Amino acid sequence: MPWAPFNGSLEGARIDRLLLYNLIAFAIVFALAQVWIIVVMLRRKPRGNGLPAALRWAMIAVFGVLYIWTGIAAQRLWANSQFAGPAPEAMQVEVTGAQFQWYFRYPGTDATFGAVRSQLVDAASGNPLGLDPADPASKDDVVSSLLVLPAGREVDLRLRSLDVIHGLFIPGMRLKENAVPGMILHVHFTPQTPGTYSILCSQVCGLGHARMQARLLVVPEKQFTEWLGVREHLRQAGLAGGVSRP
Amino acid sequence: MRKLFTTDHRSLGVLYLLLSLAAVATGTLLSLLMRVHRIWPDTPLPLLGLMKPEDYLALVTMHGTLMVFFVLTVAPQNGFASLVLPGQIGARHMAFPRLNAISFWLMALAFTILISAFALPSGAPLSGWASYPPLSAIASAGPGQGTGMDLWLLSIGIFCVAAWLGAVNLLATILGERGAGMTWSRLPLTVWAWLTTSILTLLVFSVLLAAAVLLFSDRHFGSSFFVPLNDVVNGHVVGRGDGSPLLWLHLFWFFGHPEVYIAILPGMGLATSLFANFTRRRVAGYKVMAAMLVAIGGLGLLVWGHHMFVSGMNPYAGTAFALTTMAIAVPSTVEVIGWLSTLWGGGLRLTTPMLFALGFLSFFIAGGLTGPILAQPALDTYLHNTFFVVAHFHLIMAMAGVFSVFAGIYYWFPLMTGRMMNDLLGKLHFWISLIAAYGTFLPMHISGLAGEPRHYERLAGPVVSFSEILPNERGITWSAILLGAAQLLFLWNLFASAKRGERATENPWQATTLEWAPEIPRRRIERGPYEYENGGTESMFRPQWESASKQE
Amino acid sequence: MPATFTPKNVEIERKHTGIGGKPPVDRRPTGGGGDGDNWDNRPSGRRGPRELLSRYRLGVLFALAGDLMFFVALVSAFFVRQSAGHFDARENYVSDWHPIAVPPILWVNTAILLLSSLTMEIARRQLFREIDVMEEWLGLGRPAVKRAAPWMVVTVVLGVLFVIGQWIAWGQLTQQGFHFNSPDPSSHFFYLITGTHGLHLVLGIVALAAALGALFTLKRVELRQIVVDCTAWYWHTMGIFWIFLFVLLAYFQ
Known part of the structure; x- marks a missing residue:
């Protein structure tokens, strides 16, 4: 079109x-x-x-x-x-909005998102989401500022916000849903064509609203597994702290 | 001074209109600054210097608040109703003249408070006219969200009370002060519109006031109505309890959507009257038109959720709100078809007020047709908060609303000053405004379809550049500048005609409604509001102040 | 130039409200032997002695309808907030809503407010007793005023007692640890609801006091009727609002 x-x-x-x-x-x-x-x-x-x-x-x-x-x-x-909810085999990714940055969290090998605590939120020390190190499930969680998804597999996004209402808007996926603090909202969709798409914020969230953007990378399944494996490895080695930049 | 502290309904009507003129001038200036900044984001502006992102958002917020509250509520409802409503129903005055004056002065106070937010060192609020919490609930969430936001809330609170008093007055006037024989089916359609908007005002502004009280309490008394637990702003945990931002959205849009109808219904009534007058025809289906005005108002209370399709509201509620929204399209369509059929073969007399009424109709259709598109939740997931929405509501609410206000001013100017406005300047004003308004708002659909979100201070962000719509955006800005410039013609015409305009004759538009009666009738009203002789010449009409037995 | 261009004309005409001619009693012309006309068929301002009263009643009615919406919004927020909660670390859905028992003094306050509504109604009725109205209208004395004033004084006293009672209730709650700044949502609602309602009552007391003063200063019988009547309807409505709000606070926590 x-x-x-x-x-x-x-x-x-x-x-x-x-x-x-x-x-x-x-x-x-x-x-x-x-x-x-x-x-x-x-x-x-x-x-x-x-x-x-x-x-x-x-x-x-x-x-x-x-x-x-x-x-x-x-x-x-x-x-x-x-x-209708997503298919049971849909991939889980958590999206968190914070002034003025999107964070994407993959649950890791245990397929469980670790606990987060707002008292631990500290972007400067590399824990922007407040991952609780005491929770074993959070040990393998990968946090990224780049959303990478495999092509052809349904994705279930779990939307959260740390501070104010943000709007997750992926024009290339015709997808929009607000990230509301205090709520966990789910949207599901199936990316098909590999490529790079933009992720915007569609709900005014403060002075950096217009700059609150991120990239969505849709890649073939194999490439995705590789990418996630590298991230997982870095996470386990503790090299990348909580968040890894693309 | 005596003129300023008057309780006379006509003088107060003029004062209301002057207040909204001040507001619309300010609001237009702000919007032009926004447009210029969007296409030249890195060029310093004269006097203001380089615009910071928070400045742009403050402009958006103040533009929206000024236009919605102080222009589109004050002018069509309070201004015109004060000016002509008592006349139209054969009353000598409003039910409570002093209350009307109090309502005006409260609105003026609210306006002053709102504008003074610009003078704050921390700046004006930036959370948009809908002010979603937690952004609006927490002072540290952004510059201007401290004292600026408090001033915004205070201003809105005062405005709520003022609008509420105004509505009480209008309702008591319509219900209690109608002249003898002024039955419901003899009321002009403007009165039906004001009846509906007053009821809406009473119902919804009270809710906004309650919401504002709750938000104020969240900001200053540590309550947690709208702020959830574990809310972290700037690295500090600010949440104290399980508040819900969605609660604000519900309360706000329960007010916000009927507010749109408060802005547009008087214009619809006025346009119907003008179409009848300037085609010298009776209104096609008067009773249906009146019923539809009320129906739109009634349904308008049930559609607020269509602002919230992607806000995390229950999707089943989304379906319900989509259906009520589709339902409201039906009475609107009936109105439009009623107008179009009144006009068909009508031999229009293209006076300036008529042109503006036709402009209103044109914009009403242009903006109205995107309504059913946006009412489909599946499509709204793409279009929500993009420029498509901006185009939609600027066409249907802002442009249609403002054009109906222009029509009213050109039409009722003789009642205000005893003089006519200059016709040539008026027509020039109309044509430039019409073309420039379409030039401004039609291309916004394209920007919106390209996925450009609202409230973006510049097109190019770190990831997207939107470079393909830059030419489109340039065109919008130049059109907006032309649109703004055309209003100088109007201002000139307004003040020059008030001073030196041609003296108006008695009943200059050959109208039938009572506000044009040479004196307040002392006898029973026996005629309907639009007794023009169908297909007749200009002299063949029967004003409401004439007796039923008199034949032309 | 049409008369409509000169607003001054309109102003002067206002002074003749056309109600001086008939006593403000509730008797309408039946047409028996009279001019046979219906007052509603006359131009406004000439519809008999009760016209002004019904105009003000209409205004008060609409104002109170708007006010009702204000409280409806608060109450709906109450219910929404009550059902809100969050998932804790163990994924249990927990709510931070702790119902608070209303201080027992509220029962006394409610009784006082009901009583004040009763005294207000007695005061209001004094002003509409036909025989007294006729006497006042004929200038033979002010029996209605004399009879109504004490009841209104009682109403003011009861109203002040109610507000003081609410204040005491606030103090008791604060002592129990539920002050307005405590993080508990139910206490926020308690303070907000009683506070906004109390503000309405304070305004009502001011209006009552003003009406009491007006009883002695206003020259015309019908104006005296209007001030007392409108204040009374406002007062009754606030009483009804309070009953609903009290039931909400006491039983729907």
Whole structure:
């Protein structure tokens, strides 16, 4: 689609198609209505008594159908993405927003996110999420400022925020969900096309809002396993502290 | 001085309009600064120097707050209603003239307090007009979130009380002061609109006031209504209990969405009246139009959740709110089709107020049609908080709202001053504004579809450059500058015509509604509000102040 | 130039409210032998002696409806906040909401407020007794004022007692460790709800005192009726609000 950034997700294609239909339908209505206004402005001689009521109600009925269609079509997509949870084998990644940085945490080999404690949050000493070293599950957690995902596998994002409301916005995946402090929200999607995508913040979060951006790297499964393995190794060696920069 | 502390409803109407003129001038200036900064982010501005990111966000916040509260609420509801509502229903005055004056002065006070936030060394608040906590609840979350945010809350609190008193006054006037024979079906549609908006104001501004009290308590009394446990700002744990930011969103948007209808419904009523007048036709389906105005207001109370599709609200609630939002499209469509069919073959008299009413209609359609798109949660997950939304609400609320206010000012100017506004300047003002407004807000859809979020002080961030929409953004800025410049024509016209304008004749627009009656009628009203002879000539109309037996 | 251009005209006309002509009693023209017209068919300002009263009642009604929404918002926030919680380190969902027992003095306060509503209603009714109104209107004395004033004084005293009682309740809670700054959400709500309601009552007491003064200074019978009537409706509504809020605080923690 020429008007939007390249779509790399399974769900995005359907959203794009629906959006395109909507744009076309409403652009046509817009043009017709504006032409109507121009025509009535140009025809200076009064004629008739306006439209007959039957025609008016017929037009309203047409719009009623249009609204029902848009309502139902969109609800199906919404239900697919929101009512149903991710597949059990979906990959878990935790996304944490903090003024003004996104952090991505992989649960590591134990597939369990370690405990975090807000008292331990200290970005300067390399523990921006406040990982609790006392919790064995946090030992193998990998924290990254780059989101790397394997292509073709469903991802379940676990959204958190440390401080204020942020908005996780990945235009290339047609994905947006707020990261609300005090809540853990889940969104799931399937990245398909390998490539680099941008991650933005869509909810005003303070003076660095416009700079709160990150990269999403969709890579083939094999490359992903390699990357995660390297990170895991660094983490175990304690070289990269809590967070590793790309 | 006596003129300033008046309790006369007409003079107060003018004062309200002057207050919103001051607010709209300030708000427009702020928006132009924003536009210029967005395309030349590293160029120092004259007098202001290089703009810091927090300055830009402060501009956004103050622009939104000024425009929504002090322009789009004050002018269409308080200003015009004070000016003409008693006249239109055959009353001599508002039910409580002094209360009306108190309401005005409270609004003026709120405006002063809000503007004074710019003078603070820490700057104006930056959390946007919706002020989501915890950003708005914690002073250390950003510059301007300390005293600046307190001033914002204080200003909004005072404004809530003022709007509330104004609504009480309007309701008591409409219900209790109608002239003899002024039945519900003889009310002009503007009165129906003010009836609806007053009820909305009463219901929703009280909720905003409660929310503001809760937020203030969070900021200063250590409570935890909106701040969750374990909230860490700037490395300090600030959360004290299980507060929920979502609670604020619900309370705020319960106010915020009906507020949009408070801004636009009077314009819809006025446009209907103008279409009838300048086509010399009766309103097509008067009862339906009145019912739809009320229906929009009523449904407007049930749709707030469509601002929250991606906020972490329960997805089933998202579905419910999407459906109510689709439902509200229906009465809006009925209104638009009613207008279009009144206009069809109407032989329009293209006076300046009529042109602005047509502009209102054009923007109402342009902005309204993106409403059903944004009401689909699945599409909103992409479009939410992008420039697509900015385009949507600027077209339907800001441009349609402001054009209806312009229509009202050109139309009722003779009632304010006894003079007409200059027609040529008015038409010039209209055409430049129309083209420049479309030039500003239509391309914003493209920016939004390209994924550009709101509240970004510059296009190019560390990861994305948005370079492909830079030409688009340049065009928007130049259009916005043209749009701003066109308003100088209006200002000139306004003040020059008030002084030296052509003297108005009695009932200059050949209108039927009562505010144009040569004197307040002492006899029973026996006619409907829009008794124009269908297809007739200009002289064939029956004003409401004439008796039913009199035949032309 | 049409008359509508000159607002001054409008101002002068306001002075003739058209209610001086008839005594402000609740008797409406029935048409029997009279001019047979319905007051509602006349222009506003000439709809009989009760017009001004019904205008003010309407205003108070709407203002109180808006006020009701204010408390509805607070109460809905109360319920939302009550159900809020978080997952602790062991993934248990815990809430920080600890219900607090309301201080027993609130029962006494509630009784006082109910009693004050009763005395206020007695005071209000004094001003609408037809025979007294006629006497006042004819200038034969002020029996209604004389009868109403003591009841209003009692109402003011009871109102002040209620506010003092609430203050004592706050003090008791503070002694138990629930002060406004304590991190407990239920105590925030307790203070916020009683505080905003108390503020309304303080305003009501000021209005009552002003109405009491106005009883003796206002010259016209119908204006005296209006001040007492409007204050009374405000006072009753605050009493009803309090009952709801009290039940909420006492039983829905």
